Every structure is written in C-alpha cells, then in structure tokens.
Amino acid sequence: MPLLKVRNVTKRFGGLVAVDDISFEIRHGETMAIVGPNGAGKTTMFNLINGVFLADEGQMIFEDVDVTHFPSYRRAHLGIGRTFQIPRPFASATVRENIAIGGMFGAAGSEVNVDEALEMADHYIELIGLTPHRDKPAGGLTPIEKKMVEIARALAMKPRLLLMDEAMAGMNPTDIDKMVEFLKDIRDKEGIAIVAMVEHIMRAVAGLAERVLVMHQGAKLVDEPTQEALSDPKVIEVYLGKPAEEFHA
Amino acid sequence: MMRHLQKYSPILPVLLAYGVLLGIGLAYPGKWQLIAQLAFYCALGQAFNLFMGMTGYVDFGYVAFLGVGTYGMAVSIYFLYDKGLGIGLIFIGLALAAVFSTGLSLAVGAVALRLRGAYFAIATIGVNEGFRYFVEGARIWNGADGMIFSRHLRKAVGRETAMTLSTQWADILVFGVAVLAAILTLVYMRNKVGYALTALREDEDAAKVMGINVTKFKIIAFITSAVLAGLLGASAWALKLTYVYPEDVFEIHYTVEAIIIVLLGGAGTLLGPIVGALIYGASKYFLAIVLPGFQLLIFAPIIIVIIVLFPEGTVGILKKKIRGTALEKFII
Numbered sequence: 001m002p003l004l005k006v007r008n009v010t011k012r013f014g015g016l017v018a019v020d021d022i023s024f025e026i027r028h029g030e031t032m033a034i035v036g037p038n039g040a041g042k043t044t045m046f047n048l049i050n051g052v053f054l055a056d057e058g059q060m061i062f063e064d065v066d067v068t069h070f071p072s073y074r075r076a077h078l079g080i081g082r083t084f085q086i087p088r089p090f091a092s093a094t095v096r097e098n099i100a101i102g103g104m105f106g107a108a109g110s111e112v113n114v115d116e117a118l119e120m121a122d123h124y125i126e127l128i129g130l131t132p133h134r135d136k137p138a139g140g141l142t143p144i145e146k147k148m149v150e151i152a153r154a155l156a157m158k159p160r161l162l163l164m165d166e167a168m169a170g171m172n173p174t175d176i177d178k179m180v181e182f183l184k185d186i187r188d189k190e191g192i193a194i195v196a197m198v199e200h201i202m203r204a205v206a207g208l209a210e211r212v213l214v215m216h217q218g219a220k221l222v223d224e225p226t227q228e229a230l231s232d233p234k235v236i237e238v239y240l241g242k243p244a245e246e247f248h249a
Numbered sequence: 250m251m252r253h254l255q256k257y258s259p260i261l262p263v264l265l266a267y268g269v270l271l272g273i274g275l276a277y278p279g280k281w282q283l284i285a286q287l288a289f290y291c292a293l294g295q296a297f298n299l300f301m302g303m304t305g306y307v308d309f310g311y312v313a314f315l316g317v318g319t320y321g322m323a324v325s326i327y328f329l330y331d332k333g334l335g336i337g338l339i340f341i342g343l344a345l346a347a348v349f350s351t352g353l354s355l356a357v358g359a360v361a362l363r364l365r366g367a368y369f370a371i372a373t374i375g376v377n378e379g380f381r382y383f384v385e386g387a388r389i390w391n392g393a394d395g396m397i398f399s400r401h402l403r404k405a406v407g408r409e410t411a412m413t414l415s416t417q418w419a420d421i422l423v424f425g426v427a428v429l430a431a432i433l434t435l436v437y438m439r440n441k442v443g444y445a446l447t448a449l450r451e452d453e454d455a456a457k458v459m460g461i462n463v464t465k466f467k468i469i470a471f472i473t474s475a476v477l478a479g480l481l482g483a484s485a486w487a488l489k490l491t492y493v494y495p496e497d498v499f500e501i502h503y504t505v506e507a508i509i510i511v512l513l514g515g516a517g518t519l520l521g522p523i524v525g526a527l528i529y530g531a532s533k534y535f536l537a538i539v540l541p542g543f544q545l546l547i548f549a550p551i552i553i554v555i556i557v558l559f560p561e562g563t564v565g566i567l568k569k570k571i572r573g574t575a576l577e578k579f580i581i
C-alpha cells in the first residue's frame with residue numbers, strides 16, 4: 001500500500017490550470033523529487049497535498065484515509081509535514097518555541113505536552129546547529145537559518161511524509177551537500193518514511209532522490225527513477241533546454 | 250513541582266501592581282474613585298488583550314460584551330429582587346453576565362471569526378450598534394427606557410448592604426476581574442492555547458499547516474475575552490451605578506479606549522495592559538484637571554504619535570531591554 005495516492009488531481013486559478021490531471025504515488029520510506037521549471041505547478045501540487053488548497057477535481061488518499069476534503073491541520077495530524085519555499089517561521093516566537101509548536105500540534109501532538117515539546121525542540125535545535133540562537137525571535141534570523149528552523153519545525157511534527165519546497169534554493173554547493181547528508185541522515189534515523197522535495201537544483205536531486213516526477217505547465221511529464229529521468233530527452237528539452245551533462249554538474 | 254510553579258512567576262508583578270493600587274485606594278478614600286477608574290481600565294485592557302493581543306484580531310464591537318454583561322446583572326436584580334435571594338442575586342447576576350456574553354460571542358464569532366484580519370475588524374464594527382438598536386427596537390429589557398434598579402437592590406439586601414455593594418464591592422469585583430484576566434492570560438500563554446494563538450497571530454496558514462485548528466483556538470480566546478468583558482460590565486457598570494441605558498453601555502468609545510490601552514502597554518504581553526491602563530487613565534485624569542474640555546484634543550495626537558513610534562508598546566520595549574537578565578523571568 002502506498003503512503004500517498006494522488007489520483008487525477010486538478011487545480012485551476014481562474015482560467016489557468018496550475019495542476020492538470022496529475023496522478024502519482026509515494027511509497028513508504030522513499031525519497032522523491034518533484035522538479036520542473038518555474039511556474040510548472042510544483043508549489044501548487046504541494047499545497048494540494050497538504051491541504052492549503054483543495055483540489056477542484058480528483059482524489060487524494062493518505063494511508064487509506066481519503067483526505068481530499070481535509071483541511072491542512074487534519075492532514076498534519078495524520079502525518080503530512082511541510083516547509084515553505086519562502087520560509088514562514090512565527091516571527092515573534094523564539095527558535096525554540098517555533099520548533100516546539102511543530103511538536104505540540106503535529107502528528108504526535110495529542111501525546112506531547114508543552115514541556116515535552118520544548119525539550120524535543122532542544123534536540124532538533126542541536127541537530128540543525130542553531131543552539132546559540134535558541135532563545136532569539138525567529139524573525140531576526142538570516143534566510144538560511146530560517147530555512148533550518150522550518151525544517152526542524154516540520155521534523156518535530158513527526159511526519160510520515162515530509163514535503164520540502166525548495167529547501168536548498170539559494171544555498172552554495174557545499175551547503176547543499178551538507179543538507180543532502182543531513183536529510184538522508186534524518187530520513188534513516190528519525191524514521192521519517194519519506195522526504196519528498198521540490199527542487200530544481202540538480203545537484204540535490206541527484207544526491208538525494210530515488211525517483212523524480214517532472215512537471216511541465218501543470219502536467220506530469222515523466223515519473224521515473226532519478227538517473228533515467230535526468231537523461232530523458234523529454235525532460236532535457238523542457239527543462240531549460242540544456243544538455244544532460246549540465247544537470248549533473 | 251517547583252519548576253512547574255516557576256513558569257507562573259510573571260504573575261507576581263501583576264499581583265504586586267494590583268495590590269499596591271488597591272492599597273492606595275484603601276489608604277486614601279478620597280482617591281478611591283480614581284483608583285476604581287484605573288482598575289476598570291486595567292481590567293478592560295487585560296480582558297481585551299486576551300483576544301486582541303494574543304490573536305492580532307481587532308474586535309471593534311467589543312464593548313457589546315460589556316453591555317450584555319451589564320444587562321446580565323441588571324436582569325438578575327430587576328426581576329429577582331423579591332425572591333428572597335439576598336446577596337445571591339449578585340452571583341446570579343455574574344452568572345447571567347457570563348451566559349449572555351458567551352451567547353453573544355458565539356453568535357458573533359460563528360460569523361466574524363471566519364473572516365481574516367481587516368475583514369473581521371470591519372464586520373465587528375456593526376455588532377455594537379446593531380445590538381443597541383436591537384435592544385431599543387425590540388424593546389427587550391425595557392428598550393431605550395433602560396433599567397433602573399437601585400430600589401430593587403435596596404429591597405433585596407437592605408439599604409446598608411446595597412450602599413456598600415455599589416460604592417465598594419463593585420470596584421473590588423473589578424479588581425477581581427482584572428486579576429482573573431491576568432491569570433487566564435498567563436495560563437493560556439504557558440499552555441498549548443497560547444502557542445497556538447502566537448502561531449496564528451503570526452501566520453494563520455502556516456499555523457494550520459503545523460496542525461493547529463485555528464478556528465478552535467480563536468473561538469476559545471474570543472469567548473474567554475468576552476466573558477471577562479461581561480463580568481466587568483456587570484461589576485463596574487451595573488452593580489456600581491444600579492441603572493443601565495442602552496446608549497450608555499453600547500458606546501464604541503470604550504472599545505477605542507481598550508485598543509489604546511493595549512497598544513500603549515504592549516499587545517500580547519501580560520504586563521502591558523496594566524502599564525497602558527495606568528498611563529492612559531492617569532493622563533486622562535490629570536489632563537481633565539489641567540485642561541478641562543480640551544483633553545481629547547491634546548490627548549489623541551499624543552497617543553497616536555506614541556503608538557506609531559513604539560509599535561511594541563511600553564512592555565515590548567522593556568522586554569527587549571531586560572533580555573538575558575534575571576528580570577526576564579518575571580516580565581512578559
């Protein structure tokens with residue numbers, strides 16, 4: 001049984017079809033990348049999976065539960081966590097409080113009280129290396145630090161499906177490599193079954209994902225193992241129109 | 250256990266402030282009215298802050314909750330005075346105030362809390378006026394004629410007790426509401442409610458994605474804040490004045506005062522409403538002596554300037570200054 005089944009999902013904004021009749025599955029424990037040029041509909045796909053938008057058509061099944069009409073907070077309780085493309089930490093709350101909020105209200109929320117959540121937060125703060133900033137308001141952090149807080153906050157939710165929207169955009173290659181190692185580590189150690197990510201940084205895709213779903217103008221172009229996808233002529237053509245070698249750089 | 254209690258140490262400065270205020274009032278009976286007025290502003294600010302400060306939603310119809318609370322106490326004394334309930338009338342009045350304000354907050358909240366930010370604010374502007382015209386038009390609770398129940402109160406509890414109730418206990422009850430509001434604020438802050446409210450105040454969509462049922466927590470804060478307003482109306486207006494007219498209690502300028510107090514002191518802080526209330530109440534009092542008739546003309550621009558220059562309020566600034574010091578544990 002797959003973790004998530006997306007069936008013929010469509011989302012329109014007025015006349016624009018942002019996500020066009022897309023179907024795919026995410027299996028337990030796999031790492032998958034959704035890629036595509038800007039405006040392809042990746043973020044919208046994310047918003048549909050975690051309920052920020054409801055689909056106009058189609059169906060979404062998470063672990064046997066039909067979540068098509070669930071609001072985002074109920075999907076969070078079932079184990080769908082996410083980070084935003086542009087980080088959205090709770091600005092006036094401290095780093096520690098931000099992460100604790102994930103623990104308090106996420107998938108494990110009903111069993112975690114405030115003190116336990118704050119302790120959990122300390123663990124994740126150490127993991128992301130932000131201990132010196134623990135008690136500072138998250139609004140004052142650098143963009144990269146904010147991204148790390150977001151990731152920690154999402155991890156504290158104890159998700160089974162973690163959606164990361166362009167978590168590595170704006171990072172240099174060294175940081176990307178570090179991030180990839182960090183995520184692999186988290187995936188294995190924290191028992192998070194899957195890290196699905198939207199990323200058009202090929203370095204990260206190649207390093208992390210087992211499978212790639214390529215979107216183009218709202219539709220699914222291909223859905224195949226990473227190496228095949230990256231050398232697929234169809235993908236190369238829409239994806240910036242560059243030769244395959246450049247993707248692997 | 251000690252660690253658990255330590256989380257609540259910020260209540261100490263609050264209790265100290267109210268203790269000092271009450272002490273001054275008892276020691277200088279000539280100043281009792283001023284102290285009572287300051288206590289009213291403290292309670293108003295603290296109750297209003299519990300919703301506005303913690304959620305970031307501005308309710309322009311807030312005074313309607315004080316209004317229906319006033320009627321709760323009025324109805325109890327006016328209709329039940331001859332049932333031999335004695336002082337029990339006051340408790341029934343407070344209970345009715347809580348019931349009325351809960352009812353109104355559920356009705357308003359069910360519609361308005363679906364709206365975001367500015368739309369919520371605009372939707373609530375009509376609530377206050379609407380409710381006043383409803384009371385007057387439908388002639389419920391004597392409509393525009395109001396209810397005068399000083400005679401009823403005297404009959405129920407005797408002349409002496411009625412006197413003490415209006416001149417002292419009403420004001421002491423106001424202190425009680427202020428303390429209750431502060432305690433509830435701190436308890437919320439230290440529990441999941443407070444974290445949920447902080448999250449939704451900062452970013453409602455992100456809060457939902459984190460698993461927060463934002464509507465539920467907004468309603469909790471809204472009802473709590475409304476009930477405190479209802480109890481305040483029942484004490485500071487009904488019990489103290491022993492009459493109520495719709496045009497007096499459904500008067501938007503009290504909502505405006507509540508907003509000013511919370512912003513002056515620091516929205517979403519525990520100590521802010523007290524500081525804001527003392528600054529506002531004392532300045533208003535002295536300006537009325539120095540420049541009778543002109544106080545608003547001078548006061549309004551000064552307040553606007555202060556709020557624009559210091560958006561975090563007095564306590565917001567103070568909190569930054571003491572970050573990392575031992576005081577940090579007490580000032581929130």
Ligand SMILES: Nc1ncnc2c1ncn2[C@@H]1O[C@H](COP(=O)(O)OP(=O)(O)O)[C@@H](O)[C@H]1O
Nearest residue numbers: 013016018036037038039040041042043044045
């Ligand atoms: N809330 C919205 N309202 C209207 N149009 C939107 C909204 N969100 C996204 N779009 C449009 O949908 C398309 C897909 O956007 P998006 O999902 O953000 O793409 P990507 O994340 O792949 O860059 C774009 O044309 C974008 O302008």
Ligand SMILES: [Mg+2]
Nearest residue numbers: 042043044085
């Ligand atoms: Mg995007």
